Amino acid sequence: MCFRMGALCPPHLDRASAVTYRVAMTQFDPAALLVSRSKTADEGAIIRMSQRARELRAKGADVVSMTLGEPDFDTPDNIQAAASEAMKKGFTHYSPVMGIPELRAALAHKLKHENGLDYAAGEIVLANGAKQAIANAMLSIIEAGDEVIMLAPFWVSYEITVRFCGGTPVVLHAGVEEGYKVPAHRIAAAITPRTKLIVLNSPSNPSGAVWSKAELEELAAVVRRHPQLMVMSDEIYEYIIFDGEMHSFGALPGMRERTITVNGFSKGFAMTGWRLGYAAAPEPIARAMARMQSAISAGANQFVQRAAIAALEGPRDSVQRMRQEYQLRRDMVQGGLNAIPGVRMGNIPATFYAFPDVSALLGKKAGNHVLDTTDALCDWLLDQHHVATVPGSAFGAPGSIRLSFACSEAEIGKAMARMQTGLGSLV
Numbered sequence: 001m002c003f004r005m006g007a008l009c010p011p012h013l014d015r016a017s018a019v020t021y022r023v024a025m026t027q028f029d030p031a032a033l034l035v036s037r038s039k040t041a042d043e044g045a046i047i048r049m050s051q052r053a054r055e056l057r058a059k060g061a062d063v064v065s066m067t068l069g070e071p072d073f074d075t076p077d078n079i080q081a082a083a084s085e086a087m088k089k090g091f092t093h094y095s096p097v098m099g100i101p102e103l104r105a106a107l108a109h110k111l112k113h114e115n116g117l118d119y120a121a122g123e124i125v126l127a128n129g130a131k132q133a134i135a136n137a138m139l140s141i142i143e144a145g146d147e148v149i150m151l152a153p154f155w156v157s158y159e160i161t162v163r164f165c166g167g168t169p170v171v172l173h174a175g176v177e178e179g180y181k182v183p184a185h186r187i188a189a190a191i192t193p194r195t196k197l198i199v200l201n202s203p204s205n206p207s208g209a210v211w212s213k214a215e216l217e218e219l220a221a222v223v224r225r226h227p228q229l230m231v232m233s234d235e236i237y238e239y240i241i242f243d244g245e246m247h248s249f250g251a252l253p254g255m256r257e258r259t260i261t262v263n264g265f266s267k268g269f270a271m272t273g274w275r276l277g278y279a280a281a282p283e284p285i286a287r288a289m290a291r292m293q294s295a296i297s298a299g300a301n302q303f304v305q306r307a308a309i310a311a312l313e314g315p316r317d318s319v320q321r322m323r324q325e326y327q328l329r330r331d332m333v334q335g336g337l338n339a340i341p342g343v344r345m346g347n348i349p350a351t352f353y354a355f356p357d358v359s360a361l362l363g364k365k366a367g368n369h370v371l372d373t374t375d376a377l378c379d380w381l382l383d384q385h386h387v388a389t390v391p392g393s394a395f396g397a398p399g400s401i402r403l404s405f406a407c408s409e410a411e412i413g414k415a416m417a418r419m420q421t422g423l424g425s426l427v
Contacts, residue, residue, distance in 0.1 A: 040163045045394035046156065049378060053388035064415040065388040066403040069205060069353065071270040073325075076318035079269060082310035086303035095299035098290045099126025099278070103305045106312045111280055115235075116251035117261060119280040125289045126300045130236050130264035130277030132293065135161050137232055137260045137279055138197070140288035142167040146196040151182045152396030153355060155205045155234070159396070170195070171396055176346045176357045180207035184218035191222070197230050198223070200249055203237035203350030206395045206402040210349045213247045220252045232260045236277070239268030239319050242327045243349040250280070257282050267351075268319055269311045274304045326352045329405040329412055336416030337403075340423050352406040355392070359399035364426035371426065374401050385422040387415045 046067060053065040074080075098104065104121035111117040111124075127133040134157065142148060144166035150158055152173045162169045170190055174182040187198065200219070202211040211219075223229050233249040250259035264277030279289060293299075333354045337345050344357040363372055366384070371377045374391035378401055381387045392400035405412055 037164060040160055044156065045375065045378075045391050049382065049388050049390050052379075052382060056382065056386065061386050062414075063382070063386045063388055064407070064411045064418070066405065066407060066415060067388050067390050069267075069404050069406065070272050071267065071322065071352070071406050072408065073270040073318075073322050075270050075274070076311070076314075078314045079271065079307045079311045082314075083274075083303050083307035086306035091302045091306050093302060095126075095302035095305060097125075097294045097299045098122075098286075099124065099300060100302060100305050103309050106309050107278060107280070110312050111248075111261070115238075115246075115248040115261075117248055117280060118256065119261075120283075123283050123286045124278055124280045125286050125293065126305060127277045127279065127293060128297055128300050129275040130234070130262055130266065131157055132297070133262050133264070133277040133279040133289070134158070134232070134234065135164070136289035136292045137262065137281065137285070138162060138165050138167070139292045140285055141230065142196060145194060147192060147194045149187060149190055149195060149198045150396070151187075151199065151201075153180060153204070153206050153392065153400065154199065154396050155201060156394050158199050158201075167196075168194075173397065175397075175399070176344050179346055180204065180209040180355065181211060181215060184215070184222050187219065188222045188225075191226055191229065193228070195226070195229060197232055199232050199234070201234040202249075203235075203241060203246075205237065205351060206353045206390075206392075206397075206400075207355040208348040208351040208353050210241060210244045211247070212244065216247055216249050216252060220249070220255050223258055224254060230258050230260065231255070232262060234262045236262065236264050236267050237351045238263070240323055240326055240352060241350040242323075242330060243347065260285060265308055265311055268322075270318075270322060271308075271311070274301070274307070276300050276304050276308055326405070329407075329409060330354075332409060332412050332416065333403060333405045336412075336420065340420055342426075343423065352404055354403045354405065355395075355397070355400050356403075357400050358423075361423060361426055362399070366422075366426055374398055377401065381419065381422060385418040387418050387422075 050067045053063045057063045104124045107124050108119055108121045111119055138161045142165040146167045147170050148162045148167050149170050152171050159169050172182045172190055174180050231249055238246045250256050250261050260279055260281040262279045265271040330348050334348055337343050337356050342360040348354055366380055371380055378389050378391045390402040392398050
């Protein structure tokens, strides 16, 4: 073999062929093969800030990371025990793509009795996380030329997935003064003949907003006027509500056939690493979603599905304790942020996120450094005060920042003290 010019040549080539081979290999650039779609598959600021926090910790810094939306609680014992028992019984093989019948039946019962949603088991599709359920749904109904209305602030993966499907995101913004909820009349004004889907997330990541029944009914009235239009309702934070009540959009009159309801076990049951989500939709869409999943991956982990039955049918004491703990943390974060001049905060009725408006602080100086964007502000908070947050630009709201309070009260106390000192020093 030859190693000239940095290329390893096959031994059977003659000299001329070896030269040609080496030239071709040295000119080859794998990056040149990447298509534009590969550049959209990036959760950007969330991953960047999380990684930077880990790097600083590795160097010995005492960093409080409030970046990732992951419960810091362990999965409840009864769920863990059910998974272990399922493995012992041999449930370690492939599962049906749509999910095991027992879990789909349990979910149909849950949706009917907890959410007022009347779906048959055959209209429910299990997925490897709610994120895959969202992708399955959009891949089934969105293609080039379709418009998808996105209500900012929104979870970053919605926009990425719309673009994957060739769709066009139509972003509508609502700030703290509107409770981070775009009113129905503005949604109605944005609908065109190409609008195919509205993405609704209540309770909301990143804002914690919860849509009231009256607000949902106003949206339903808009949807009824457009026969080509559906709503994807992401309800994964339904068990982490402090103020108000949970209302499922698909339970409103006439909305069952117009709604894809997405949910999962990650947040309420502290099962992020188990990767199990689901969607309920009219039968033709559910079948299409199953085909998408079959083509891309396979059925969700079978012993995890068995454990999910235990989660649904077992005691909810742990779920309630976690919600109560999040509420205590919510109160700490809300009080701490409200004490900082220039920070605007509404109430946080649900989830474990705070999404303060810090636009009044942009343009201020830290020493000689002008913090003119929330990206710059978040970098400065991490570098100088060792608090990791996420800029609102990741969620379609560049005037805000997101803090996840899925961390201990001790960590939250440190973060609030540091932010009050740091942000209070800006001039």
